Amino acid sequence: MTRRTTVLSVAATVALAASVALTGCSSGGDEPALKVSGAFIPQPVSDMAGGFLTITNSGGAADKLTSVTSPLSDDVTIHETKNQKMVEVPSFDIPANGKLTLERGGNHIMFMELKSKPKQGDKVRVELHFEKSDPIEVEVPVEAPHHNPRQH
CATH class of the missing domain: 2.60.40.1890 (PCu(A)C copper chaperone)
Structure with missing residues (x-):
């Protein structure tokens, strides 16, 4: 694996993890007030x-x-x-x-x-x-x- 491929792979993994975290925070979190x-x-x-x-x-x-x-x-x-x-x-x-x-x-x-x-x-x-x-x-x-x- 080249250095460029490794950097892109790490960047994709970080982006995917951030996307999952944001989705988890916003889905179904609403409560009655x-x-x-x-x-x-x-x-x-x-x-x-x-x-x-x-x-x-x-x-x-x-x-x-x-x-x-x-x-x-x-x-x-x-x-x-x-x-x-x-x-x-x-x-x-x-x-x-x-x-x-x-x-x-x-x-x-x-x-x-x-x-x-x-x-x-x-x-x-x-x-x-x-x-x-x-x-x-x-x-x-x-x-x-x-x-x-x-x-x-």
Whole structure:
């Protein structure tokens, strides 16, 4: 092997190794990046309450909201509204570079058999659980019973 062939062979090997390393770094490395905003619970008028919020995913991978826990209730579920009926669901999709909106008249969180009735101005601790992301804890403000930010 000549010196020129050896130099070209080494250069080709280095270029191939660099190409493989760069490909490994960029393939499938995207993760969900979740942020919660607009959370509120209307002051309950019975032994149950609804919860509403928006989860924005600025990451390149989708995730799912799989459950919600809170000291307010041992029975917290997530519901979809279809044909004006609430239906409990196992999860909600949070698309990559998208958002999940839980709002009055639509998909929402249900707190059943409340341990106490929080009043307007109180805050309720809620923990959101996801398929891929770590749980997010939110201090959710209690608003007036008929509060609806979409009407403002």
